[in-house]
Amino acid sequence: MSTVCAIATPAAVGGISAVRISGEHAFSVAEDVFAAVYPKVKISEMSGYTAAYGKISDGGERLDDGVLLVYRAPHSYTGEDVCEIFCHGGIYVTQRVLTACLKAGAEPAAAGEFTKRALLNGKMSLTQAEAVxxxxxxxxxxxxxxxxxxxxxxxxxxxxxxxxxxxxxxxxxxxxxxxxxxxxxxxxxxxxxxxxxxxxxxxxxxxxxYDAGRLIREGISCAIVGKPNVGKSTIMNLLSGRERSIVSSVAGTTRDIVEETVNINGAVCLLSDCAGIRETDDEIEKIGVEIMLKRLENADIVLAVFDGSRELSDEDKRLIGLIEGKNVIPVVNKSDLENRLDVDFLEEKLGKAAVISAKNTNCAEIIGNAITARLNLDKFDANAGxxxxxxxxxxxxxxxxxxxxxxxxxxxxxxxxxxxxxxxxxxxxxxxxxxxxxxxxxxxxxxxxxxxxx
Incomplete structure (x- = not known):
């Protein structure tokens, strides 16, 4: 295979950048670009897993000072001879170092080429490469x-x-x-x-x-639904740790989907605070409700919020009918008030409820644990494959x-x-x-x- 090179660090300004070279002629390419000062040695004579400080140049033009690391085949990431040149993390200087390596005879690496070479050289399996x-x-x-x-x-x-x-x-x-x-x-x-x-x-x-693994890998799509004024937006803000949704006593405040990506018990979760479900003459609010109904179809899990201080209303019962049979956690809010909700009926229809008060700081933990348990993520063995x-x-x-x-x-x-x-x-x-x-x-x-x- 040919000798290839590429910038191995993000294309942004930073403290340091790295240009990786791999292949049969990695050492000769590096010698054209990097002159070791300490220790003063030829790169081709350096042992594997050693470093040198030196000067980086493009022809006769000085580009930067830097450090070079040497890895000898087969004891490298790709299984080939590899050199890595570290320079200051400016976008222009990094690009110039790459250009110098290309002028010295290396070819541009394709996407994932270093890992692909590791696969082809027997350093890892295809599933291990995907895991990278x-x-x-x-x-x-x-x-x-x-x-x-x-x-x-x-x-x-x-x-x-x-x-x-x-x-x-x-x-x-x-x-x-x-x-x-x-x-x-x-x-x-x-x-x-x-x-x-x-x-x-x-x-x-x-x-x-597979489903549990997919949720961990891709993230959990979670819709927060309920009739107006049951505390959906407050719960959204508590889970996200900031004022993401507007909280108001005015029914219909949330009209569009408000989204936020959060970390719940180590898993990525895409929260969607949906418009309150109710009959309304407001055209904009109607559109919000229609979007919410579509979001329910694709959600991995639904947080259905109910006001524990009130009996189930017709709007609550309509919501139960819409989500029954889906992956649902009924969230009974306002536990700090006298309970008037038929929790037994709710759990019979939707499963075990998470009873909380959005005024308490531990409600995010209670809901997070309920999500993890409902999706069986707490039983998922990360080390099993x-x-x-x-x-x-x-x-x-x-x-x-x-x-x-x-x-x-x-x-x-x-x-x-x-x-x-x-x-x-x-x-x-x-x-x-x-x-x-x-x-x-x-x-x-x-x-x-x-x-x-x-």
């Missing part, structure tokens, strides 16, 4: 923890365990077909069904965890289908060689997930998400 992008884009504690576990191979190991079980069955089938006269154990219907059921259950567990995107999920769905067909065939007494064909197709899907048998098109699609420089 997730670490970079992480906006909350949970997704960062999960992404680091993925980067360390959590999902890859789960895939390898499942692949080993499939290969065990395939190998047993092949041995029994090819050497029937030897002491090879007979492949019985009972044995096949037992082994294949175990594999099928492994796939089902992975798929069952999970399906982080639709590509991975699609591979497991395909593998599960082939194993299911093999299981059905085994139960019907179909010959083992036909079952082996289905198992080979399942194995292909698992290996596409991990990258062992992924096509160039699949790999190219994965690296579209990456920035240049990583």
């Amino acid at each position: 992008a997730d670490v970079i884009s992480a906006q909350g504690k949970q997704i960062l923890s999960c992404s680091n576990a993925q980067r360390e191979g959590a999902l890859f190991r789960r895939c390898e365990d499942i692949a080993a079980k499939i290969m065990e069955v395939s190998a047993q089938i092949s041995a029994w077909i090819d050497y029937p006269d030897d002491d090879t154990p007979v492949v019985t219907e009972e044995w096949l069904c037992e082994r294949l059921s175990e594999v099928e259950n492994d796939f089902k567990r992975l798929l069952s965890e 999970f399906l982080a995107n639709e590509r991975q999920r699609s591979c497991v769905l395909r593998a599960e289908r082939h194993v299911g067909e093999a299981l059905s065939a085994a139960a019907l007494g179909v010959t083992p060689d036909a079952i082996g064909v289905e198992l080979e197709a399942a194995l292909d899907a698992v290996y596409e997930l991990s990258g062992k048998r992924a096509s160039e098109e699949v790999i190219a699609e994965v690296f579209k998400r990456f920035c240049v420089g990583k």
